[in-house]
Amino acid sequence: MVSFFTNLINGLSLGSIYAIIAIGYTMVYGIARMLNFAHGDIIMIGAFVSYTAISSMGLPTPLGVIGAIVACTVLGVVIEKIAYKPLRKAASPLAVLITAIGVSYFLQNSALLIFGSDPKMYKSVVPFQNVQIGPFLIPGTTIVSIAVSIILVAALQAFINNTKPGQAMLACSQDRDAASLMGISVNGTITLTFAIGSAMAAIAGVLLCSAYPSLSPTTGAMPGIKAFVAAVFGGIGSIPGAMIGGLVLGVIEILGRAYISSQLSDAIVFSVLIIVLLFKPTGLFGKVIQEKV
Amino acid sequence: MSLLEVNSLSIQFGGLRAVDEFDLTIEKGELYGLIGPNGAGKTTVFNLLTGEYQPTEGIIKLDGQNITGMRTAEINKAGIARTFQNIRLFKQLSVLDNVKVGLHNQYHYSTATSILRLPKYYEVEKQMNGRAMELLHVFNLDENAETTLASNLPYGQQRKLEIARAMATNPKLLLLDEPAAGMNPNETQELMDTIKFIRKNFNMTVLLIEHDMKLVAGICEKLTVLNFGRTLAQGETKTVLQNPEVIKAYLGE
Amino acid sequence: MKKYLTTQDAASRNDFMTYGMVLAAFIIVQILSATGLLNSQMKGLLVPLCIYSIMAISLNLVVGILGELSIGHAGFMCVGAFAAAFFSKCTDGAMPDILRFIIAIIIGGIVAGIFGFLIGIPVLRLNGDYLAIVTLAFGEIIKNVINVLYIGRDANGFHISASSANNLGLDAATGEIIVNGPQGITGTPKDSTFLIAMIVLIICLVVVLNLIHSRDGRAIMAIRDNHIAAESVGIHLTKYKLTAFTISAVIAGFAGALYAHNLASLIATPARFGYNMSIMFLVFVVLGGIGSTRGAIIAAVILTLIPEVLRFLANYRMLIYSIVLIVIMLINWSQRSRAWMEQHKLGRFIYKKKSKAKEGGA
Numbered sequence: 001m002v003s004f005f006t007n008l009i010n011g012l013s014l015g016s017i018y019a020i021i022a023i024g025y026t027m028v029y030g031i032a033r034m035l036n037f038a039h040g041d042i043i044m045i046g047a048f049v050s051y052t053a054i055s056s057m058g059l060p061t062p063l064g065v066i067g068a069i070v071a072c073t074v075l076g077v078v079i080e081k082i083a084y085k086p087l088r089k090a091a092s093p094l095a096v097l098i099t100a101i102g103v104s105y106f107l108q109n110s111a112l113l114i115f116g117s118d119p120k121m122y123k124s125v126v127p128f129q130n131v132q133i134g135p136f137l138i139p140g141t142t143i144v145s146i147a148v149s150i151i152l153v154a155a156l157q158a159f160i161n162n163t164k165p166g167q168a169m170l171a172c173s174q175d176r177d178a179a180s181l182m183g184i185s186v187n188g189t190i191t192l193t194f195a196i197g198s199a200m201a202a203i204a205g206v207l208l209c210s211a212y213p214s215l216s217p218t219t220g221a222m223p224g225i226k227a228f229v230a231a232v233f234g235g236i237g238s239i240p241g242a243m244i245g246g247l248v249l250g251v252i253e254i255l256g257r258a259y260i261s262s263q264l265s266d267a268i269v270f271s272v273l274i275i276v277l278l279f280k281p282t283g284l285f286g287k288v289i290q291e292k293v
Numbered sequence: 294m295s296l297l298e299v300n301s302l303s304i305q306f307g308g309l310r311a312v313d314e315f316d317l318t319i320e321k322g323e324l325y326g327l328i329g330p331n332g333a334g335k336t337t338v339f340n341l342l343t344g345e346y347q348p349t350e351g352i353i354k355l356d357g358q359n360i361t362g363m364r365t366a367e368i369n370k371a372g373i374a375r376t377f378q379n380i381r382l383f384k385q386l387s388v389l390d391n392v393k394v395g396l397h398n399q400y401h402y403s404t405a406t407s408i409l410r411l412p413k414y415y416e417v418e419k420q421m422n423g424r425a426m427e428l429l430h431v432f433n434l435d436e437n438a439e440t441t442l443a444s445n446l447p448y449g450q451q452r453k454l455e456i457a458r459a460m461a462t463n464p465k466l467l468l469l470d471e472p473a474a475g476m477n478p479n480e481t482q483e484l485m486d487t488i489k490f491i492r493k494n495f496n497m498t499v500l501l502i503e504h505d506m507k508l509v510a511g512i513c514e515k516l517t518v519l520n521f522g523r524t525l526a527q528g529e530t531k532t533v534l535q536n537p538e539v540i541k542a543y544l545g546e
Numbered sequence: 547m548k549k550y551l552t553t554q555d556a557a558s559r560n561d562f563m564t565y566g567m568v569l570a571a572f573i574i575v576q577i578l579s580a581t582g583l584l585n586s587q588m589k590g591l592l593v594p595l596c597i598y599s600i601m602a603i604s605l606n607l608v609v610g611i612l613g614e615l616s617i618g619h620a621g622f623m624c625v626g627a628f629a630a631a632f633f634s635k636c637t638d639g640a641m642p643d644i645l646r647f648i649i650a651i652i653i654g655g656i657v658a659g660i661f662g663f664l665i666g667i668p669v670l671r672l673n674g675d676y677l678a679i680v681t682l683a684f685g686e687i688i689k690n691v692i693n694v695l696y697i698g699r700d701a702n703g704f705h706i707s708a709s710s711a712n713n714l715g716l717d718a719a720t721g722e723i724i725v726n727g728p729q730g731i732t733g734t735p736k737d738s739t740f741l742i743a744m745i746v747l748i749i750c751l752v753v754v755l756n757l758i759h760s761r762d763g764r765a766i767m768a769i770r771d772n773h774i775a776a777e778s779v780g781i782h783l784t785k786y787k788l789t790a791f792t793i794s795a796v797i798a799g800f801a802g803a804l805y806a807h808n809l810a811s812l813i814a815t816p817a818r819f820g821y822n823m824s825i826m827f828l829v830f831v832v833l834g835g836i837g838s839t840r841g842a843i844i845a846a847v848i849l850t851l852i853p854e855v856l857r858f859l860a861n862y863r864m865l866i867y868s869i870v871l872i873v874i875m876l877i878n879w880s881q882r883s884r885a886w887m888e889q890h891k892l893g894r895f896i897y898k899k900k901s902k903a904k905e906g907g908a
Contacts, residue, residue: 035675037825083872086880094615095879098832101825102875105868113861218816225682225821232679261708267690270683274668277680281672293336293345293377293774343778369780381775383768385837394768397761398780404789407760408753414760421761462779 005136007258008251013142013211015250016149020204021227022234022242023153024197030173030237031193034084034093037100039201040224041107044217046072046202047209048111051122061125068202076198077191079103085187104221111217124210141211148207152200153243160239165192173237226253226269233273235286244284249273294357296321296498297466302341302351311337313522315351319466319515324492325500326513326530330542334522335502336378339468343375344368356465370398372465376455376472378502382443389438391454392425395461399424425461431494432457432487449480453487460495467491469501473508481505485512510534518542561755564840568751571847572744591854593808596743597801598850600750602830602842604797607754609828610837611763612790613770614670615678617824618685619798622658624819626799627806628692628725630654631734634807635724636699638735647737647807651746654803655796661688662795663788670787685824689814697725730813731806738808746804750797754839757793766790833874 021043028036046068053064083103087096126140160166168189171179180186208223209215230249234241249269256268277283299317303310312334319325327335340346342353344365353361360371383391402417429435432453434446443454452472459467469488473481485508491497503509509516509530516533518525520542526533533539575592578584601623608616630650637646669680696707698714700721707713711723725731757763765786768776777783806812816822830849834841852870856863877883 029675035678083876086876086882089881090879092832092836092879094609094828094832094836095875098829099872099875101829102868102871105864106872109865109868113865221821222816225686229679229683232676236675261694263694264690267687270687270690274680274683274687277672277676278668281676283676293340345774365777366780366782369778375778377775377778381772381778383771383775385771386764386767390764390767393761394764394776394781395779397765400761402761404757404760404762407762408756410756417761458779 003258007254009136009138009142011251011254012247013139013145013250014254015247016145017204017208017211017246018223018227018230018250019149019243019246020152020200020207021223022230022246023156023239024200024204025228026231026234026236026239026242027169027193028197029231030239031169032080032084032088032190034096034100035228036084036197037097037224038079038103038107039197040220040222040227041104041111042072042076042198042201042220043205043208043223044111044215044220045075045107046205047122047215047219048115049202050125050206051120051209051215054125055120055123061127065125065203065206068206069199072198072202072205073195076194076201080191080194085190108217108221115217117216119214119216122209122213122215124213125206126210139211141207145207145211148203149243149246152203153239156196156239165189169193229270229273233276233283235283237287238283238285241283241285295319296323296356297342297500298352298354299342300352302338302348302353304337304341304346305349311522312341312348315519315522315524316527317517319498319500321498322492322496323498324488324512324514325498326509326516327500327502327519328504328509328516329519329525333519335519336470337522338519339375339470339502342368342468343373369462369464372463373468374459374462374464374466375468376452376459376470378470378474380451380455382451382455382458384442384444386443387439388429388434388441388443388446388454389422389425391443391458392428392438392461393421395458396421396424397462399461399463428457428461431460431490449476452476453484456487456491460491460497465498467497467499469499469503471502471504473503473505476505478507481508484508488512506534557759561759564751564755564843565748567840568744568748568843572740575740587854587857591850592740593738593743593804595847595850596740596747597804597808598827598830598846599843600747600801600804601798601827602834602846603747603750603754603839604794604801605827606831606834606837606839606842607757607790607794607797609831610835610839610842611758611770612766612787614787614791615674615828616681616791616794617678617821617828618681618683618688619794619827620819620821620823621681621685621688622662622795622798623802623805623823624685624688624692624814625661626654626658626802627812627819628731628802628814629657629799630803631731631806631812632697632724634734634737635731643735643737647735647742650737650807651800651803654806655799658799658802659792659796662792662798666788666791666795667784670784670791682821682824685819685821689816689819692725692730692814693728695725696723696727698723728813730811732811734806734809734812736807736810738804743804746800750800751839751843753793753797758839762786762789829871833871833878 021039025036025039028034049071050064050068053059053067054061083099084096087099090096124141126144128140130137130139131143160170168179168184169192171182171184172186172189176186205220226249227246230245231242233249234245252272253265253269257265260268295318297317297319299315302312302315304312315338327338329335337346341348344363347362352359355372358371360368363371383394400417400421402413406414426435426438429438434450434454434457446454456469456472473484476484488499489512492499513530515528516530517527518533518539525542526536526539601619605616605619608614630653633653634646634650665684669677672680694708696711696714698705698716698721700717702717705714705716711726765781768781769783769786773783830846831842833849834845853863853867856866859866
């Protein structure tokens with residue numbers, strides 16, 4: 001029983017990291033209407049920046065984390081301005097998708113050139129190790145991941161509901177043209193969305209590598225895909241959906257690995273997604289869009 | 294036996310009863326109009342008749358056959374074709390191909406035949422081309438039909454192409470959803486002549502939704518007026534258009 | 547911007563241009579090879595270029611003609627590859643090599659087609675982005691499952707295990723492991739030649755181009771352009787979506803079979819048959835002009851050659867490649883750049899034909 005709960009907590013920990021990534025994906029999709037395939041690699045960049053700051057340059061940990069967040073935020077905004085914005089009105093939505101793939105290749109190969117392909121040992125940013133709660137020994141990273149994800153989601157919801165830029169984001173996600181007619185700067189809102197999403201990716205990268213200390217240029221790819229799956233699973237465009245999707249996915253992955261087969265854990269996760277989508281074709285919280293005939 | 298018999302047709306979206314106990318009888322060869330203020334439920338009725346929506350109550354019979362609950366493609370095969378309020382052409386296909394798609398169920402050859410280019414492919418394609426050009430000729434769209442992209446046609450011609458495509462499916466009943474929308478008086482007159490031509494030469498029965506009263510009064514023999522999803526008035530065109538309730542619904546008090 | 551179409555005769559002529567292009571490429575390569583101008587690096591690329599071209603044709607059928615985003619097509623290639631390799635390993639020596647190879651290719655196609663059909667049934671009901679994610683999911687599942695598959699054969703017949711080679715319970719004397727979990731299949735006969743690959747490519751081309759210019763093809767494109775209108779003229783959506791998807795899977799299976807017989811060892815890793823490969827095919831299709839079969843082939847060839855040509859850049863190779871990709875996308879697709887090009891009558895950078903002849907709207 002204890003081991004089940006341990007697995008469950010681990011699942012929630014991994015899931016909360018997926019949730020943070022998934023929220024970034026879903027925000028960008030909801031507001032900029034694109035699937036940012038480079039999102040997973042921003043995570044990796046965040047981890048590398050903090051690694052460089054903390055392990056290579058010996059800066060204090062908080063500075064390293066903040067550095068990562070700032071770097072990724074800037075990076076996300078720059079990428080949006082250079083590579084995505086010009087294609088916003090392209091004839092096909094696939095154009096910006098392919099460009100995102102190009103950006104992803106670019107980020108991975110840049111990291112490869114700078115850091116090499118052998119995995120780096122990431123020093124966890126969580127200052128405390130395991131915490132004993134009752135019969136359970138819970139890793140520090142677990143507590144921090146779950147706590148951070150809850151705080152981030154709450155902050156994001158508060159931001160969207162209570163501030164003007166936040167409401168602008170909501171408006172853009174529902175009807176971009178109407179929003180711009182109301183005087184909302186769509187460009188500014190989309191930039192803000194990418195900024196927030198990238199910042200969250202940086203945090204996710206730091207947490208991910210604190211929990212799973214091996215860091216290489218391809219570290220962000222699989223979590224990126226899984227978070228994408230989580231976002232769709234929860235209903236693409238829905239922030240609560242991304243949160244729940246991420247948590248559920250993390251739990252399924254860890255439980256699947258523990259109780260069914262560790263080699264098939266990916267197949268299990270993806271299979272669950274498919275089954276859910278068969279019953280709820282727009283995800284758990286996704287809106288069913290009735291096409292007007 | 295009437296061509297179209299609709300009894301107590303209703304659909305509910307959550308708390309909103311968009312169409313409420315709608316009755317309609319159309320005889321073969323009639324030109325029937327469905328009118329009413331915006332939002333009255335006219336297109337919803339069309340969507341119910343063509344299977345885009347499933348009714349919550351009611352029965353639809355086409356030529357004696359109960360088509361209630363059938364899917365759109367099946368209803369088309371049973372004999373109802375339609376055009377759409379917002380033109381829905383196959384934009385990346387040619388004018389000719391748009392009509393050939395309409396001929397899809399009138400001419401058959403298997404996938405294997407297409408891939409292996411057996412003789413039947415060439416025979417049937419030739420027949421389809423012939424029939425498609427015939428139809429396009431009726432609507433004056435046959436010039437450069439093979440090389441013109443449907444999306445390059447001027448608006449009025451796009452509307453006519455949509456009708457041509459619907460006609461290609463060899464229907465018993467043709468539903469036209471605001472066919473004159475966006476047309477100038479000349480085009481509207483041309484459209485009226487075309488509809489009458491279709492009725493005469495193709496033995497067609499037509500049910501149309503329109504706001505252009507000149508067209509309605511000009512070609513419709515009978516009308517049903519819809520308001521808030523319910524039938525307000527029904528009958529001979531002249532009588533209905535003089536009904537004070539109908540005038541009030543459109544113009545207010 | 548007005549686009550003009552060709553007549554049906556000219557559409558056929560357009561197809562012939564595609565065939566001509568492929569045949570010309572074949573002839574040029576043969577000449578270069580005979581005169582010794584092809585170095586071994588290039589020679590090694592010939593079969594992969596055909597394989598990737600076939601995959602581009604396959605994915606273009608789903609993405610460009612049917613209009614659905616699939617990012618798991620490498621999964622079909624994987625299934626075809628393993629099925630074909632399995633057959634070859636089992637029947638090696640039992641019949642003339644060339645016959646065995648041809649049957650292997652056909653089996654690869656059929657098995658992939660079956661997977662395509664079965665996967666298509668639930669998947670094609672979903673819309674847009676959800677469909678894309680499910681194709682991605684299936685691709686990963688296929689890769690994952692094959693990695694834990696152990697199949698062996700001994701005097702008693704076939705044995706399957708999902709955990710380890712030892713669990714196969716093979717007779718020590720006559721036992722032979724065919725599919726070895728993460729190590730996949732080793733020792734597949736290296737039958738793929740440029741000639742055979744070309745022949746398969748042309749066959750796939752004929753299948754797809756003939757399909758496009760036919761009643762079925764029009765139905766499929768109608769679904770792409772306006773599925774509500776397509777239904778309203780009596781077209782059965784699921785049937786035609788499945789047709790396109792299944793044929794596409796069969797073609798991917800052929801490509802997989804060729805791929806399997808071009809390598810000494812066949813394994814499914816994230817680099818091979820995973821998401822990365824599926825994405826690469828998608829890039830071919832989009833860059834080639836979504837919906838253009840000829841463009842897809844050209845893009846497949848160019849984008850496969852660029853990293854090879856850039857080998858002199860050593861470590862910077864893939865970085866430059868990624869920048870080239872982004873730049874091409876921006877030039878070809880951004881509104882500002884399009885307007886500039888129209889002003890200067892430049893047409894599109896890679897796929898120039900778009901403003902003149904399009905293959906039947908495709």
